[in-house]
Amino acid sequence: MDFRHLGNSGLQISEITYGNWLTHGSQIENDVATQCVRAALDSGITTFDTADAYANGKAETVLGEALKGERRESLEIFTKVFFPVGPDPKGKNDTGLSRKHIREGIDASLRRLQMDYVDLYQAHRYDRFTPLEETMQAFADVVRAGKALYIGVSEWSAAQIRAAAILARDLGVPLVSNQPQYSMLWRVIEDEVVPTSRELGIGQVVWSPIAQGVLTGKYEPGAQPPEGSRATDQSGGADMIKRWMNDDVLTRVQELKPIAADLGLSMAALAVAWVLQNDNVATALVGASRPEQVGENVKAAGVTLPAEALSRIDEVLGDVVTSDPDVVARSTPKQRFV
DSSP: OOEEESTTSSOEEESEEEEOSSSBTTTBOHHHHHHHHHHHHHTTOOEEEOOTTGGGGHHHHHHHHHTTTSOGGGOEEEEEEOSOOSSSSOOTTSSSSOHHHHHHHHHHHHHHHTOSOEEEEEESSOOTTSOHHHHHHHHHHHHHTTSEEEEEEESOOHHHHHHHHHHHHHTTOOEEEEEOBOOSSBOTTTTTHHHHHHHHTOEEEEBOTTGGGGGGTOSOTTSOOOTTSGGGOTTTTHHHHGGGOSHHHHHHHHTTHHHHHHHTOOHHHHHHHHHHTSTTEEEEEEOOSSHHHHHHHHTTTTOOOOHHHHHHHHHHHGGGOBOOTHHHHHTSOSSOOO
16 A cells, blocks of 8 residues: 655545445445455555545444554544534534534544544535634634544635635644545546645545446446446435446446556556546545455555556547536535535
C-alpha cells in the first residue's frame, strides 16, 4: 500500500480507503462486513470512511465494531454530517450544518464508532440554509474540543470550497479535503474544483471510482443486469447507476477491457488506478460486499498508467464522459430533508 498526504496537511492516508456507504448495515450481514474490514486491514488499508446517514447510523456502528481492538493511532477514520439521522419523526434541526446539528452529530457518531475522535469530519453537502460562518465556527469548535483532527467537505463547488477555506483559515483550522464523485465516466471536478483545491492546499477523497460497478465491465449492452447486482437493487444504488445503463456507455466500457488486459489489471483496478493518476487525489474510496473484492481493488495502489493508456481510455470513452462543472453546484440540496 502506498500513502499520500491529505491536502497540505501532515496527515498521511492510504491511497485506497475502505468506505461503507452502500453495504454496512444495509446490503450485507454484519459478519460479512467485518470480514471485508479485516480484508482491508490485511491488504494495508488504514483509512476508513463512513457517514452518520449511511444506513441511518448503522454503518458507523458496524465499522466501530469491526475495528474494535485495533490500535487507534494506526487508523485514519473519516465520517460526515448533514443528512437526517435517527428515529422518526425527525426534528427540524436533525439535518443541515447548523451549530446544533454539528455538535449533536459528532457526539452521536463517536458513540456509534466507539471512539474518542475521528481524524476527518466532513460536511456531507453544502447547506444553503445556514450561514457559512456558523458552520465553519462549529467545525472549528469540534476540532478544538479534540473530537476531530481535521475538517473537510463533500460535493461542494469550487466557489463554496473557496469561501469555506477562507473562513477556516481565519479560524485557525484549515480545510484539508473535499469528497467528490470522480471516475473515468464522471469528471465534473476537473475544470474548477481541482484547480481551486490545488491552490488552497485541499486534497480530493474521491468516491465511486468504479462508477457504482459499471467500470468493472460486468454490465453488457443489450443484456439484463446480473442477478443481485447493484443495478437490480432498488435500495442499494440502482437509481444512481441508471445514468450509465445504456448501450452506448456499456459498449464503450467493454472496449476498455483490452487496455486493462495489456496492463495486467482487472477492470476494477484500472478504474481505481485511473483516478489515482490525478495528483490532487489523495485517496480513492472503494467498497465491497465480499472480502475478495477488497484485494482486487487494492491492486491499483502504486500503479502508474502510461500516457498511451490514458490516451486510449479517453479515445474509447469519448463523449459519454460527463464533465460539466455546473453539475457540482447543482448537487447542493435545494430544500431541508425534514
